């Protein structure tokens with residue numbers, strides 16, 4: 068049974084500009100709590116800087132909160148920030164294999180699985196070049212192609228697929244829909260209300276790192292709009 072819960076998550080970023088009288092930390096998340104059960108698709112809304120990305124990073128396990136706990140039952144996959152888990156010095160092919168090995172596949176499985184991922188990315192000869200030489204859109208295609216091949220019970224994502232070119236975006240949108248349908252729990256941070264209302268049954272409205280509302284998606288969007 069897939070589960071995801073956040074208990075009193077607090078996250079502060081250190082600020083390195085030492086100006087007398089100025090704060091030395093930026094509070095990004097302030098005692099954020101919620102529980103999600105199998106089948107829940109959570110949409111996270113809030114203004115720029117509200118803490119959405121910070122929350123996704125904590126839920127994905129890439130950032131350890133200063134206080135509080137994330138409890139998850141199921142395999143978590145995050146589909147955000149192109150650079151996450153990508154080694155810029157390695158080639159596209161090597162990155163595909165490294166990610167598969169890191170996900171627990173054997174060398175033999177990684178070799179077999181890397182073929183359809185490489186084909187899906189349509190990066191062709193670029194796959195032999197270091198990822199640092201890719202355009203942003205190319206890096207995105209590589210990350211997307213890898214991340215969407217790995218099985219996930221809990222899918223954490225933001226809107227980064229929007230940065231691909233038109234042809235890839237259409238292909239990616241379709242794959243996203245399939246992934247969302249197959250995942251037990253989804254957490255999606257977005258500024259696109261239509262997308263949120265279509266996909267999500269639950270909504271979380273963040274303001275300055277605090278939960279202003281957790282409940283129905285439509286109601287979360289209404290309260291955010293009013294605020």
Ligand SMILES: Nc1ncnc2c1ncn2[C@@H]1O[C@H](COP(=O)(O)OP(=O)(O)OP(=O)(O)O)[C@@H](O)[C@H]1O
Pocket residue numbers: 080081082093094095113114115116117118119120121122
């Ligand atoms: N690396 C960092 N160092 C210092 N402060 C940061 C850092 N990253 C984010 N913050 C701050 O943390 C707060 C929350 O930022 P976060 O990126 O989570 O917001 P967001 O809701 O995702 O915003 P957006 O809609 O613009 O993507 C903001 O005040 C931001 O300035």
